[in-house]
Amino acid sequence: MERKEIVVVGGGPAxxxxxxxxxxxxxxVTLLEGDDRLGGQLVKQTHMFFGSxxxxxxxxxxxxxTMLVKELEQMPNVxxxxxxxxxxxxxxxxxxxxxxxxxKVIYPKKAVFATGASEKMLMFANNDxxxxxxxxxxQTLMNVYGVKPADRVLMVGAGNIGLIVSYQLxxxxxxxxxxxxxxxRIGGYLVHAAKIRRAGVPILTRxxxxxxxxxxxxxxxxxxxxxxxxxxxxxxxxxxxCDAICLAVGLSPFADLFWQAGCDMKFIPELGGHVPARGQDxxxxxxxIYVAGDVGGIEEASSAMxxxxxxxxxxxxxxxxxxxxxxxxxxxxxxxxxxxxxGPVGExxxxxLAKLYAE
Amino acid sequence: MRxxxxxxxxxxxxxxxxxxxxxQPVEAFEGETVAAALHAAxxxxxxxxxxxxxxxxxxxxIGQCSSCMMVVDGRPNVKTCITKVRDGMTVETQKGxxxxxxxxxxx
Numbered sequence: 001m002e003r004k005e006i007v008v009v010g011g012g013p014a015x016x017x018x019x020x021x022x023x024x025x026x027x028x029v030t031l032l033e034g035d036d037r038l039g040g041q042l043v044k045q046t047h048m049f050f051g052s053x054x055x056x057x058x059x060x061x062x063x064x065x066t067m068l069v070k071e072l073e074q075m076p077n078v079x080x081x082x083x084x085x086x087x088x089x090x091x092x093x094x095x096x097x098x099x100x101x102x103x104k105v106i107y108p109k110k111a112v113f114a115t116g117a118s119e120k121m122l123m124f125a126n127n128d129x130x131x132x133x134x135x136x137x138x139q140t141l142m143n144v145y146g147v148k149p150a151d152r153v154l155m156v157g158a159g160n161i162g163l164i165v166s167y168q169l170x171x172x173x174x175x176x177x178x179x180x181x182x183x184x185r186i187g188g189y190l191v192h193a194a195k196i197r198r199a200g201v202p203i204l205t206r207x208x209x210x211x212x213x214x215x216x217x218x219x220x221x222x223x224x225x226x227x228x229x230x231x232x233x234x235x236x237x238x239x240x241x242c243d244a245i246c247l248a249v250g251l252s253p254f255a256d257l258f259w260q261a262g263c264d265m266k267f268i269p270e271l272g273g274h275v276p277a278r279g280q281d282x283x284x285x286x287x288x289i290y291v292a293g294d295v296g297g298i299e300e301a302s303s304a305m306x307x308x309x310x311x312x313x314x315x316x317x318x319x320x321x322x323x324x325x326x327x328x329x330x331x332x333x334x335x336x337x338x339x340x341x342x343g344p345v346g347e348x349x350x351x352x353l354a355k356l357y358a359e
Numbered sequence: 360m361r362x363x364x365x366x367x368x369x370x371x372x373x374x375x376x377x378x379x380x381x382x383q384p385v386e387a388f389e390g391e392t393v394a395a396a397l398h399a400a401x402x403x404x405x406x407x408x409x410x411x412x413x414x415x416x417x418x419x420x421i422g423q424c425s426s427c428m429m430v431v432d433g434r435p436n437v438k439t440c441i442t443k444v445r446d447g448m449t450v451e452t453q454k455g456x457x458x459x460x461x462x463x464x465x466x
Contacts, residue, residue, distance in 0.1 A: 034422070035441065046367045060367070118423045128426070130403040130416025137420035137440075145395035146370035148360040171366050216404045216414040254423075 004030045006315050007095060007108035009086045009257065012040020013301045014293025015114035016068040017308030022112075022316040023078045025326075030106070031078065032097060034085035038072075039065035040116060042301060044139040046171070047164055054336055055302035062143075064305075089261045093288070110288045110315040113258060114308060117251035117272065117294040122156065125211040131218025135165040135248035142172040150244030154221045155179040156209050157248030160188035160300075165248060166196055177242045180207040182226055189345070210237060212245055221245050253295045261286050270352030271297030277356065280334065282311040290315050297356070299349055303340045309333050361399045376446035385450075393439035393450055394420065394427050405429050405439060406453040429453045 008019045011033030019031045037043070045061025056064045072078050084099040095111065097104040119134035121127065133149065135157070141149040153174055155166045158181035166176045179196065184205055186193045193203060206226045213220040225236035252273045258265060264277040264285040276284040276291050283290050292311040293304035310333045317326045341349050362370065373389030380402055387396035394417045397405065404414045405427050418426040422441035431437040431450050435457020439450065 036443070062368075118421075119419060128408065128413055128415060130405070130414055133417065134419045134424075137417060140420040140440075141395060141398060141417075142362060143368060145391045145399075146362040146365070146368070146372070147391075147395050147399045148362055149398065172362055217416070 001094075001105045001107065004028065004106055004108045005319065006030070006110045006112070006312075007032060007106060008112045008114060008312070009095070010040065010114035010116055010293070010295075011035070011038035011080075011082070012114060012116050012293060012304070013042050013064075013068075014116075014295075014304040014308035014311075015040070015112065016065070016072065017305045018112040018114055018290075018292050018312035018315070019078060019308075020068060020072055020075075021309040021312030022321070023072070023075045023312075025313065025316040025321040026077065027316040027319060027321045029075075029078045030108070031072070031080045032084040032086055032095075032099075032106075033080075033082045036083050038069045038080065038082065041136065041139075044136070044143040045164075045301065046143055046168060049302055055305055055340070057302075061301060064301075086257065089257050091262075108288075109319060110290065112282075112290040112292055112308075112311045112315055113295060114291075114293045114304075114311075115254045115257060115295045117253050117298055119247065120250045120252055122209070122247050122249050124209050126214070127212060129212045129214055129218055130216060131214065131243060132212055132245045133247065135161050135246050138244070138246050139165055139168060142174075143168065148172060148174060150174060150242070152177050152242045153244045153246050154209070154223075154240055154242040155246045155248060157181060157250070158183075158186045158188060158193070158203055158205070159248060159250070160192065162246075162248030163188040163192035163196060165246065166201065167192065169246075170196075170199060170201075176201045177240050178223075179203045180209060180223060181205050182208045182230060184228075208232070209245065213239065218243055218245055251294060251298045253298065255295055258284060258289070258291070258295075261289055263289060266356060268297070268352045268355050270348045271356065275356065280357075281314040282307060283314060288315075288318075297349065297352055300340070303337060303349075306333055306336045306340065310337070360401075376444060378444050378446075378448040378450055380450050381452055387444040389444065389446075391444060392420075393429070393431065393437075393442050393444055393448070395440075396444050397439070397450070404452065407455065409455040412454070428457075430457060435459070 005028040008031045023029045042061045042065035087096045095106045138149045141147045210224045211222040224232040258276040290311040292307040385400045406415045418424045420440045427440045
């Protein structure tokens with residue numbers, strides 16, 4: 001059994017920033033990551049980030065990750081454990097961990113859960129056939145391992161992930177047959193969509209996939225047009241030749257630890273599903289458990305990083321670290337978050353957060 | 360197929376090793392996952408589902424969905440998307456739930 005001051009679960013953008021912030025304030029920080037490397041999904045983001053300078057706009061996600069990890073590794077009050085998967089959280093506050101095949105029990109004074117999200121599935125015939133991937137899987141194959149995932153891909157979902165992964169596929173020499181979106185409009189940023197359209201890839205709104213075709217690997221897909229009520233219009237089916245179907249139809253918060261801890265959970269579709277209720281300080285209904293990043297509501301990596309800083313700041317300050325500048329820093333971070341969520345692109349997240357903070 | 364040229368990324372592959380997929384040698388590089396190495400070699404069908412024996416392949420690539428489980432060095436239900444290759448490793452297509460007696464047999 002080990003006792004720790006602040007334990008951060010998850011080494012993606014939110015967790016890295018939570019650990020950094022708390023450590024900069026002087027707290028003893030233990031960062032637990034289930035994978036064998038830090039960075040989470042940042043490591044596959046080869047595009048430059050938006051936002052402002054404070055969230056490293058203009059820098060590629062993979063380089064942001066390297067920068068954050070480097071700073072963390074140099075801090076004497078930070079302990080980084082990779083291949084350390086948190087298995088459970090118990091009533092007495094214990095975290096159980098599979099730490100490099102050893103079973104460990106850790107009692108933190110404060111914990112930040114930044115466990116991220118997992119990809120959503122879509123219902124259609126043969127959706128379990130080899131060649132049907134989550135968009136993130138295709139990114140991992142080509143951007144982390146340098147393996148060409150397929151020759152010709154059908155992308156389902158024209159949100160930012162669908163658009164960005166399509167562009168990355170083209171950079172890796174993969175043909176994109178088409179991008180479908182069930183909605184009436186392209187969900188992602190138009191700057192990404194324009195790049196893709198210029199390359200000659202059709203983006204078909206009000207279209208969905210009906211069936212994957214093939215025997216033991218995808219050889220094509222039957223797509224269909226949808227009406228205003230999202231129902232398939234009979235007779236509009238067409239078959240598209242492709243050897244992979246990529247699903248970019250959203251993410252679900254990976255919130256198991258909050259459920260186990262008995263945190264109040266709220267179902268908020270705008271945030272991606274069940275998320276822990278929390279205050280502006282990122283603390284959940286269970287004292288000492290903080291949330292940051294996608295697990296608290298699906299958003300961009302930029303806001304995940306700021307939420308991480310905020311959760312780290314509040315966890316460390318609750319333990320007496322930080323001194324007089326804490327309030328100024330807190331206000332500054334809250335302003336950054338509000339800025340990131342302003343404008344039409346932040347509409348959905350603002351609606352979701354309004355529901356979260358209601359009552 | 361492996362990417363050799365990329366407009367943004369450089370791939371620094373580890374030492375070349377050999378893994379055995381259903382008995383056949385497959386080229387792999389240290390640091391990559393079993394599923395990535397198999398993909399590069401054109402192997403997409405990784406297991407058969409236990410109820411309807413439908414072919415299953417890689418889906419999430421981050422150890423969350425269980426679609427890529429195979430028999431690795433005799434041990435069933437190994438998530439090959441997060442398991443790194445090792446020289447001489449044997450990897451078999453998993454049919455159904457796998458033989459859960461592997462651990463008892465080993466000792």
